[in-house]
Each structure stands twice: as C-alpha cells, then as structure tokens.
Amino acid sequence: MASNSAQKLSLYALTGMVVGSMVGAGIFSLPRTFGIATGPFGALIAWSIAGTGMYLLARVFQFLAERKPDLDAGVYAYAKAGFGDYPGFLSAFGYWVGSCIGNVSYWVLIKSTLGAFFPVFGDGNTAIAIVVASLGIWIFHFMILRGIQQATFINTVVTIAKIIPILVFILILFLAFKFDLFRANFWGGTNMPETSLFEQVRATMFVTVFVFLGIEGASVYSRYAKQRSDVGTATILGFALVTCLMVLVSMLPYAVLERADIAGMRQPSMAAVLESVVGHWGAVFVSIGLLVSVLGAYLAWSLICAEVLFTAARTNDMPRLFAKENANKVPAAALWLTNIVVQLFVITTYWSQDAFALMLNLTSAMALIPYLLVAGYGLLMAHRGETYEGQAQKRTRDMIIAAVAVLYTIFLLFAGGTKFLLLSAILYGPGTVLYIWARREQNKQVFSTTDWILFLIAAVGCIAGVYGLLNGSITI
Template sequence: MSSQAKIGLTALTTLVISSMIGSGIFSLPQNMAEVAGSQALLIGWLITGIGIIFLGISFACLAKLRPDLDGGIYTYAREGFGGLMGFFSAWGYWLCTTIGIVGYLVVAFEAVGTFTDTPDAVLFGKGNTFAAFVGESAVAWLIYWLVARGIKEAAGVNLVATFVKVFPLMVFIGLAAYFFRSDIFMADWSGATLATPEQPDVGIMSQVKNTMLITLWVFTGIEGAAVLSKYARRREDVGRATVLGVVLVLLMYVAITVLAQGILPRADIAAMANPSMAGVLAYMVGGWGKVLISVCLIVSVLSSYLSWTLYATEIPHLGAKNGAFPKSFIRLNANGVPHGSLLFTTLTVQLCLFLVWQTGNSYSTLLMVSTSMILIPYLLIGAYLLKLALAGNLSAKYKFIGAAATLYALWIVYAAGTEYLLFSVLLYLPGALLYLHSQHRFHGRLKLQGFEKIILLILAVLAVPAFYQLYG
C-alpha cells in the first residue's frame, strides 16, 4: 500500500472515535443516574479513564510488538494462552458485538417511539413491543443483505457519520454548561436518594461498582486503531490515535453525564426513557432538542450497526481457520464475504430480538449482558502484554502498561458481580460445546491441554449455580 493510501493520525483518530460512539453515549445520562450519585459518578469516571487508557495503549503495544498477528482480540489470546482461551476470547467478543447490535436496534426503535407513542397508544415503547420487533427484524435482514453483497463503509461515509455523532454532543455539552446549576449537582452528592426499602444503604463504592459495566460498554471499540495498525502511515500513530481518541471521547462522556446531573435532579434523569440525552436537552431548549438527539441517534446507530456486523462476522471466520468454529464459516461467497459466519450472526440477532420482545427486556439489560461478555477478551489483552513483557524481559514500561491494563480488567470483573458473571457462564457453555465439536471435526479428535480441561471442568461446575440463579 502506498504511503498516500495509508491512514494518517487525524483519520486514524477519527476512526477510533467513530468506533466507540454508537448508541451508548445518547443514553448515558439515564444509565449513570440510575445507579450513582454525583460523588460516585466522578470516582467511577476517574477509575475508568485511567484503566481504559492503559487498555488502549496495550492494544497499541501489541500491534507494535507482534505485527505478524492479525485478528486482534482472538489471535492475541490464542497466541498467549492456547486454543481454548483464544476461542473464549473470540466467542465473548462475538457475543458482545452481536448482543450490542441488538441493543443498537432496541434503542433506535425506542427513539422512534418518542415520535409515535402517546400515553394511550404505545407502538414501539422501549424497543421491546411487537411493532418494534418487526421493524428491528426488517433492519437486521436488510443489513444482512447489504453485507452479503460486500457493502462496507467508505471513508467518506464514516467521516459524515462521525460528524453526525459528534455535532449533537457538542451542542448538548455547550448548552448544559450554560444551564448547569451546582446546587442541583450537589443535592444528591452521596446518592442518598438511591436507597430503597429493599436496599436502604447504598454505599459510595457500591455505586462506583455499578457504573463500571456502563462505562466499559461505551468504550467498546477501543481496539479500532490497533485493528487497523497495518494501514497506519506511521506505526507510532497507532498509540497516539488510540490515546487521543480515548481521551477526547472520555472528556465528552464525563461532560455529558456530570453536566446532566446539574440540569435535573438525579432521580428525574434516572426515570427518563432513552435516549435520555433527548429528554435533558428538551428540558433546556424545548421540543427541537428532543428531535435533534433522536434523529442523530438513529443515524449514528445505523452507521455503527454496519461496522459492528462486519466485526461480528469476521471473528468466527478467523476462528474457523484454526478449528475453533465450524469449517462452514471459512468459505467466502462470490463477493468475498464469509456468508456462513454472517448468517450465523444474523440468526443470533434475530433470536435475541425475539427474546427481547417476549421477555420485555430493555436496552439497559442488553447493555449489561453485552458488556459482561467483553470482560474476558479485554482481560486477556492486558495479560498477554504482561506475559510478553515478562517472558521477553522487555522494558519496564511494557510491564507497567500490561500490569495496569490487567488490574483494571480484573477490577471490572470484580465490579460486574456474581449475577452477571454467572449469567456469562451460561453464554460461554454453548460456546464450549461448539468449540469441542469444531475441534473434533477439524482435527478428527479433541486437542486439549491439561489446563484447558481444568478450565472446562470449572465452567461445568459454575454452570450449576448459574442455572440455579436463572431458574431457582
């Protein structure tokens, strides 16, 4: 690739920002207000800011240290910790992106509902009604049809989509800074109004822990620059773009959530329908603010949906080449698209949409489930960098970065709590069966190391309390 065709720092940074900004940011005020007061909000963002920057730098370091490895999250985990952990990383990332895609559709149709629904006639509700299910399914299969024909986002489309995402955020931040009142922000400093008869004492650290999955969710996509590292004009731009993109997005996230709690009481924001940014902006400027945010959310979600479908399709395709997924995922159609993987992903999206409709689950539930599945993949990124640094006796900076990213990922696993960790066990179980089946078909036998058998045994044991939690 010629140097003119390669990606410079500005374009690479834009790609990082675009990959992280999807639907989550438009719902952040409500998501955070639902679980934390002002003090916990600031502490949560401080922890996330430091941890996510180290995670981003870890991706950049691995791209520099192991430029021979393609596939990012899956390949790093397989190279560092064996085939089974590589598969679990790929499976967790695939489920995160797939369930995230479902969340995109649900919140988009919830936004459409703000224009169509009335107290007497609810059409789309929280994106979980029958009408929403039909509309979401139609979009899912339209994207399937487009991707199957090799349709991908061009750089120009990505640039326009990024502007559409960022412009309303800047408008919101500017107006919120003008309308901000410190007395409203400080009124629920400790989050005392979060107390309920069932949970009368909600401590600060408990609130901080409850923000962790939300803050991690909105940074999913941080790996964008590392994935595209081979296209970078200069290798050092990968780290710069990742850190610059993360810092800029972090500043936007912090500004939006902090300023929102200085506009309206925390409890009022927590009770809002999503996209809650629309409700807060409408309070400040009237109906046009709600329209602006809702329209921009829909455009943002649809542009991100295509990218995330491509990610979700690529991971099983790469895994199939190493026997981690069925061989049918390897084959490409006439347009160079791994059709088996694409169809598998779209059918999974369809099943999840059906379950959302039947159970009445909302975007917030999907957010938590999706983020719980990215915990293992991100943990293995920091751990692999730390392993490389220790095994190769690399400079202290690599050891420090790897250790910091690993500790942050471990903290997130702890903060997620047993409920979501046990639920993720149930989602990893069918993946383990798929892996064993694929291994047998690919190699004619099961190729498992001793520690991998122990991991599968632990997973089987944890399945007992996981099923009890679900059905008990």
C-alpha cells in the same frame, strides 16, 4: 482475506473506526444511568477509575500492536498467543457473542427512542418493535455483503455526522449551567436512597465498560492499516476524544436538573435532559442524532463481529465454513451466523423486563474475559522480556501498565456480580461446540488437561446459570 492497496485504511479512517465503534447507544443513556447510581462526586470517582483502567488497556493494545505486528485481529490473536488454543477460542467467541448482544442493544434503543413519538414501539421490545428491528438487521446485512470498503466509508461519514448532536447537547448544557444546582446534587442530591460510595461507583462500572467497548476497533482492523504504527495511535486518539464526550454528557445534567428527575427519565435520557432545557425540539434533535449514531455503531460492530469470526476460522480455531468469502471479499458465512444470532437475541427481548439494561450488562460481561486475556498477555510478554531486548525501562513501564489493566478487569468481573458471570457461562458452555467442530476438522486433540479444567468451569457455570433461570433466582 487478501489485503490490497484499495483496502488500506489511513490513520483518520482507523480513528474513525474507534470513535464510530465507541460512540453508540451507551453515550445517549449516560445521564439516567449515572443519575440512578450516584451524584457528581461518585461519577467523578467512577470515571477516574474507568478512564484510568480503560486508558491502560488501550495502552496495552497499543504496545501489543507495535511489538506483535504479525498478530491480526488483536483481541482474539493475543489471547491465543499468550494462553493457548482453547483460551484463544473463548476470547474470540466471547468477544463475538458480546458484540452480537451489543448490536441487539442498539436495536432496542432505536425502538425505545421511536417509542417516545410512536407508542407502538414501547420501550423497544414490543412485537412491532421486534419486526422492524428484524427488517433493519437484514437490510444492513445485505449492504455489508456488497463490500467491506464501502461499509467502512459509510461508517466514517456517519461518525462525523453523529458527533454534532452530542456537541450541541454539551454546548447548550454549558450555557444553562446552574452552579447552585450542581452543588446541591454533588454529594448525591435529595430524594434518593442512601448508598455507600463504593456501591455507587460499583453500580456504574458495567455501563462504563459498555460505553468504552470499541476501544480495540483499530486493533481488529490492523491488517487493513496503511502503517502498523497507526493502529496504536488511532486507539489512543479515539479513546481520548470519546472519553471527553462521555464525561461531559454524564456530568453536565447534574447542573440543570435535580438528580431524582434525571434518574426518573426514560431512555434515551440525553434527549429527555435536553428537552427539559430547550423544549420539545431538543428531544427530536437528540433522537435524530441517536438514530444516526446507533445505526453507524451497528454498522461498525457488524463488521467487527464478522471480522473476528472470520479470522478465528482462518487460523483454524473456528470451523472452516466461516473463513469463506464472497466475490466482494466479505466474510459472508461469518456475517450470516452473526446476524442469525443477533436476530435470535432480538426475539428474546420480547420477554425481558428491561431489555436495554440486560443487553448492556451482558455485553459488558462477555467483553471482560477477552479484555482480561489481552491484558494478561501484555503482562506475560513484558515479564518474559519478549521483544524488549535492550529496552529495560520500556519493559518495566509496560509491565506496570499491563499489571494494572489486569487488576482493573478483575475488579470489573467482581463489580458485575455473579448473575452476569453465570449468564455469560450459559453462552460460553454451548459455544464450545464450535471449537470441538474445528478441532475435529483438523484431526487434532480437542482439549489439553488445562483446557479440560477451563471447559468444566464453563460447563458448571452454564448448568448453574440455567438452574438459576429456571428457579427464578436469576431474572432477565
């Protein structure tokens, strides 16, 4: 896709892409998710770990964007540059599929929100909900096909609009703050099961990954930036703004409600919390904000999905078919495959016990391998001293940052448990068909020795995951 002056994005627009990508379904589900897992003390520890880990990961994206300006669509390109073609493909595929699943969670939450007012939508996975979501998928699909710049402009406008209900929620809860209630909830509250602090924190880790997804939004759109330095700046600015919002949204409900009451709310729990403070209009107000927010996030992630698939095809790591553009310079074939996959996952939610939680956790699991490879490349580059000639102090700093980011992503893989690693493998294994297709198009050797080992691990995980689903040891 050729870049021209009309397509260049400013620092403000790039920051909007980061905020727009991050502020989506997750932030509106935080009160209940944290209420089930922990009290304010555990939440503070969880946010400290997640905030520090994701900040360091954002810093890795920042210094890679500055030191490797030739690498576009960062998540995929960095993994390939650091570890080879097949790991690069796995990063691109995992990030793309995870983003598709994230888009499914948006539709589930939209219908769950409407279900509070129109019971026919239930918890977002009824037959009617699936039909309406399917219509929405294809309406957005054809809108994006009209032009990427038009879509990014819409995202910027939506990003501004959707922040307002969140700020109002925070302001009202500040005014209603009850210190005695917050203190009573602080160590875990009453009428909640006893769990260790480690388990409390662990239970929140995947949701923190989900709400931080999009931190790399500016990196994915680096080739549209007016100035390359804006990519790193937009990443840090977007991260700081959204982190403040998420911490407040998750912590303030403990000062207006018992933890047990928060844990028992339906999603989106932010609407239920505000309703308990100000009455029914609060639920309506937040629900409208959620619909705007999630639709905006869905638009941003549809763009990111297509962009990642298109870039991988452009560099011959996906089949050439997905490098095709339409007359509006939109990667049309990539967008078609993206929305077909989203459609299929939306249909599968009909059989899920808790569709939103499943899609949230699976999205997070799919994102961890790409994030780990990005952090690993940052560590590898600093260790080698590549681009650090005469900058020993910066090299040491970046090596420490990347090393901690690697440890953080490995911890998240452990915290998520075996179930979601196996579910991820079910997608990674068959997805390798796209890589084989692309390699044969170019008459290249498909796998090196190391690649064979990685593929066998993915294949064994896939078989184990399918077996677990069939015998009931893994439930969805």
